Every structure is written in structure tokens, then in C-alpha cells.
Amino acid sequence: MARQRKKSEIRKQQILDAAIAVFAEKGFHSSRVSDIARRAGVAYGLVYHYFDNKEEILRTIFLERWTFILQVIENLLNEDKRSAIDRLRSFLIFIIDVYKRNAALVDVIMLELLHSPEFMREEVVRGFQRAAGGIEELMRQGQEAGEIRKKTNPTTFAVLYFGAIEVTFNAVALRVVDIDAMPSEDWADSIMDQLSHGIAARD
């Protein structure tokens, strides 16, 4: 039984992985169920054995994968004892490394879920709000610790922070930037330096 369960689970993962790859390449709407099946090496009828329909595949990707990422984020942000700015830098490095290891997944999240079909809007928004809430909380911790400027608006900061991530991923997706040629630390340092000290010259 356990054997069966596992085999079935593996098949499902095969299909999900294939779906991520195909969605990343062609987008959700332009991907055919048969593309996914072919990529997974199964007959397309089998896809319907594991998923109710095409939408559910996307939803499952979101739930299984992205939610997982969000949890990692939360853990990283909440449990770490380092300074807030340090943790923000760590997360940038972490998220870029996730991309480097699984670009297709992040592409799907960026290109498909973020600008998401009606049927997923609510879930997506909730997910983002959780993430943004985590960052804001982190900022408040930093402010209490005297490490973050009191005048900083945590929400505005979260906007800039996620904006930096989003725009970077978009640039990569559009092939304007070659992510493999970009050391994660350098990028993170560059962003965090800017966010920390601003652009204004000090007299």
C-alpha cells in the first residue's frame, strides 16, 4: 500500500514538474494538457486521473510550491536572530538561489500567478499579503531594536523590497538579464545598500 501510495505520488509529481516546465515556457493559456503529458511521459488521459482539470494543476503548483516558499520566508524572517537588514539580505540571496535552482517555477509564479487568472486571484492575494506582512513585521522588529530608522514606513518598504525582486525576476524572464552571470551576494548587497542608505548625498 505504502508502495502504491508512493508510486502514485511520484507520478503526480512528475506531472506537476512537467506542468511547471511547460507553463514557464509557454504560459498557462498556451500550454496544452497534451504538452504537459508528453513532457511527463504519460498519456494525456492520465493527467485527468490526478487532476480534475488544467486549472487545478496551476492551483496545485501554487499551493504546494509557492506556499512552501512562503513558509520558508516566514521561518527565515521570524526565527533568525540576526539584524533585520542582515535577514533581509539573506532572504534576497535565498530567493535568487531558489530561482537559480528552479527558474521555471518562479517564472510560473511571476508570469502566471501574479497576473493571475480570475480563478486564483484571492488565493494569490492572500499569499502575497502574508509575505508582505512578514516583511513589515520584520521592519517593526528592526525599528524597536533601533536598527531601522523610525521614519521608515514598513509598508512602503515592503513595496520597494518586493518590487526589486519582481522587477529582477521579470528582467530575467524577459532575458534582459542573465541570472547565472549575476552573483547572488553582489546583487543582494547592491539592493540592500541602496535600500539602507538611499541615494541622497550627505552634506
Place this chain on the structure above:
Amino acid sequence: MARQRKKSEIRKQQILDAAIAVFAEKGFHSSRVSDIARRAGVAYGLVYHYFDNKEEILRTIFLERWTFILQVIENLLNEDKRSAIDRLRSFLIFIIDVYKRNAALVDVIMLELLHSPEFMREEVVRGFQRAAGGIEELMRQGQEAGEIRKKTNPTTFAVLYFGAIEVTFNAVALRVVDIDAMPSEDWADSIMDQLSHGIAARD
């Protein structure tokens, strides 16, 4: 003839406006040519009188509208004699006001063109690079004027700057933020304060 020309031009604009509205609502792929026609109040056959196909409608929107926006950007950035930071703030206000007046258009640009169908990728990338180049140039002007910190990397700044715009528009598109309740100046001030002074507490 001139009369005819004008009437024909008006019809074309009607269809383009309808297309922007429909694309903004449902996205390019989910929009039917018949949706656009109905919205424009014409028979769907007429759409093909003015455009070769659905793709060309999107391409025309991009060329006619976004290119126009980019020109406005360039003018604003290059011709203004105010301080760089002031001009960056002005542009934020300008772009948000464009959105307030024509949310659908910006939605289409954000949701469809940015994560663009293969057939437009190159044009879109070129368009963005022009815009980013403008911001970087502005930064350099500010650095020469002693107004912008020399250590600032203009490219990184452009990333943060556009990231802020993108993520804001996305938030609006996802209805997380109500843009009408958000005074343009306050938002711009908030973003520019952050970008100017950073989050780090000063000893």
C-alpha cells in the same frame, strides 16, 4: 476625403479603446475578438477591416500608447531643470496620474505586455531599456550635480525605481490597493523618501 479619413481614424480608436478595456479585464488570451467588437459597438468583422488579427491590436496598443508614454518620460527626464530627485518624484506622480486616468491601459501594459507574448518580446524589451536608460542618465546628472550619492549604482537604482512602480500597479490590478484612495503626492513622497534616505538608522 479628409472627412472620411477622420471618421475611419475615429473608428480605429474606438476599437483600440475597446480592446484596451477588454484586455485589461480579461487578459489578451482570454479576450475574444467578438468581446472587443461588442464593446466597440461594431460587428466583429469590422475589427478585421482595421487590423490584420488579434495580435496586431495588441501590438498597435503598444506602439501607439506606450511609446507615447515613453516619450513623455524622456521629455520629463531630460528637459526638466529641477533637481534629479525632484524630477524622479514628478515622474512618479505623473505615472500614477496616467494610471488614475487610464487604468485599463496601464493594466494591459503591466499584465500583458510586460509578461509578454513571444511575438512582442523584443519590442517590449527595447521599450523598457529605453525607459531604464532614461532613469540611469538622470541619476548620472544628479551625481555630477553633487545631489546624488556617488556610491549609488544607477542601474540598481533604476531596478528599485521601476520595481516600485510595477509592484504598485500590480497591487492595484490585484485590487489589494485602492488607487483612488491613494493621493499621488503622498505615495510619491513616501517612495522617494525611502529611496533618498534609506532605512538604516543614523547614529
Place this chain on the structure above:
Amino acid sequence: MARQRKKSEIRKQQILDAAIAVFAEKGFHSSRVSDIARRAGVAYGLVYHYFDNKEEILRTIFLERWTFILQVIENLLNEDKRSAIDRLRSFLIFIIDVYKRNAALVDVIMLELLHSPEFMREEVVRGFQRAAGGIEELMRQGQEAGEIRKKTNPTTFAVLYFGAIEVTFNAVALRVVDIDAMPSEDWADSIMDQLSHGIAARD
């Protein structure tokens, strides 16, 4: 008025000529009314001023042109005082020369009318029967004059005779044969020799 009539007549001919050219090139079904109009150098709406619909253009071509050819045939066959075989040879030369001067027209007759749309079947059949009847009559004249073998079946002969013409025109239409490189007299002589003397060796 006469002036008007003539101008109107000329326009109509322009459109017919254009239609013949276009039908010959692309076939009736694949030809668009706008193709014909463009070829004739008029707006496509004007076509409907002169013809009720597309079918009527084809029908008019048939009636005006092919009927005319058939009359020429009849005259040639009936009025000529030369021997029957001579006259048959003359007609072959004549018909090939018609082709050389107006290939498109003959192509339309061969490719479109012969394998004709339902709406023209009857007229086409009648036209052919008239032509075949002419040939048969000619044969009988020849038999009475002792010039043509009595055993010859006039109908069978007409089949072979028209078959030779049809298959030649088809070969030209399919570009298997270059009609301009083929002297009309040689071709006619070759066919008539065959038809006159047969292939069987004489003991």
C-alpha cells in the same frame, strides 16, 4: 447617352477581363471579389453595380465568351467548303491559337466551367453538346462525300477529338507542356495524322 453606354460597357469588360485572369490563376472558389476589383482597378463595391454576384460573373464569362467561341466553331465547321479532315485540322489550329492569345479564358473554361459548379452544369452541358453535334455533323458530311471511313462512329470520333483538345489544354494548364514552344500546325498535323490513319501497321 451612347457615350455613357459605351463607358459603362467598357467598365464591365474591364471587370470581366480581370475576372478571367483571376479565375484562371486561382480558380473560382479561391478568387475573391476584391481580387477581381483590384485587378480591374476599381473598388470592389462597383463589381456589384455590374453583376448581381460572383456566380454571375462566371456565368457571364461563359455566355459572352465561350458561346462566342462555339459560334466560331459552328461557322468554321459548317460553312467551310474544304474536306472534312482539313476543316478538323483548321479547327485544331484555330482553337490552339485562341488559347495562345487568351490562355486565361481557356483555362477558366477548362478548369472551372468544365468541372463546373452545380449552378452552371446545364448550360455547360448544352454548350458541349452543341459543339459535339457540330463535329458529328461534319463527320457525316465527310462520310457522305466518301472521304471518311463509313465504319467510323461519329460520336466516338467526337470523344477522341475533344479529348485531344482537353488533355492538351490540361497539360498546358498544369505546365507540363509549354504551349508557346509548340507550333500550332505541327500539333494539329500530328493529331490529325493519328486520327486519320490510326496506329495499326498495314500488312
Place this chain on the structure above:
Amino acid sequence: MARQRKKSEIRKQQILDAAIAVFAEKGFHSSRVSDIARRAGVAYGLVYHYFDNKEEILRTIFLERWTFILQVIENLLNEDKRSAIDRLRSFLIFIIDVYKRNAALVDVIMLELLHSPEFMREEVVRGFQRAAGGIEELMRQGQEAGEIRKKTNPTTFAVLYFGAIEVTFNAVALRVVDIDAMPSEDWADSIMDQLSHGIAARD
């Protein structure tokens, strides 16, 4: 599997047979894929399961069926030990009988392929040239055997021979002649007599 293969093969034949019938009735251009499907008793989507598009159906008919006929021709012509004229008569009988048994197929070949859509022109021409080549070769054999008049031009003969077939089939297709009322042998004898002995009276 073998069972599956066979069933699938049968379905494909069903659709091809339906297509032949429909094409013969209405012509390629006027035939709707849905007509074919309805005739075959399947949903029209299934047609696209077996064929890429409508053109491919016609091409398959040509390749599978006509090529087969040509092979039969070649065998008949090359392998037979009887006199050339005898073999030519046999082939006429054979081809008429093919028609009697499968009029639709021959109609399609005559009406659609012969005056063929651009996309098949080359294949069709090649096919015809093979057939004509066979006839010419047969003539030469007959000339060497002293059975055929040396003066006969094999190519001209082939023109007349195929012309007779084509014009007969056309006459049947146009319903000028009732093929079922026409004994194959009589027709073949009539044609061959004419072709053998000519029409000229012998002094």
C-alpha cells in the same frame, strides 16, 4: 495493440471513404470537413485526430488510391505478353470498370486532382507523367514488334489515349453519358478501332 491498430486503421479508412464521396459530390473547395465527418458518422473533431487538415485528406486519397491505380496500370502494361493494341484495350476496360465500381474516387481524381489545387500540383504531374511514360513505352514495344505503325508518335498517341479516357469520365461526371448503360467492352472496342484504323477512307 494489434486490435487497436486495426480499429484505428478502419476509422481512418471510413473517413477517407467518406471524403471521397463528399469530394466527388461537391468538389474539394465546397466540401466541409463537417460534411465528411457526418458522412463518416463521427464527430468532426475526430477528422483532425487522423489528418492534420483538409488538404491532407485529399493528398492521402491521392497517395493511397491513385498511386495504387498507377501501379496497376504499370503492371498491366509491362507484364502482359499480349499484343500492344490488346493491352491498350484491356486497360481501357479495366479503367472503366474501376470507375463503375468506384465512381466517386475517379470523379475526385478527374475533377479535383487533375485540375488540382496548387498544393498538389507537382505530385499530380509526376503521377501523370509516370502513366504517360508507361503508354509510350508500350507503343515502342508495339513498334518493335511490327504491330504498330512506325510513323506513329508515341507521345501524340498517349495524348489521344488519355484524352479519350478523360473526356469520357468528364462526360459521365457531367451526367451526359450514363456509364452503367455503356458496356465496357463496346466502348473500349469503339475507341481502339478508331485509334487503330483512323477515320480516313481507304481508296
Place this chain on the structure above:
DNA sequence: AATGAATGAGACTTCATTCAT
């Protein structure tokens, strides 16, 4: 579990024809 044949809604697009100017 697995296959892929079968279905049919639905989308794009073409183009003959009408009609206002």
C-alpha cells in the same frame, strides 16, 4: 493505472454582399 479515441464548444478569420455617402 493507463491509454488514446472520441466529442463538441468555441475561437479566429475570411469574404460575399449590402449600404450610406
Place this chain on the structure above:
DNA sequence: TATGAATGAAGTCTCATTCAT
């Protein structure tokens, strides 16, 4: 006469989904 904008029926083809095996 002449134009070409406007209409919409009709056709091809795609593809998500179902289902028999």
C-alpha cells in the same frame, strides 16, 4: 457611377475533457 465601411454567415481548426477499453 463609384467608394469602401460595415455586416455576419460560415468555415477551419484547437483543445479541454470524457470514456471505453
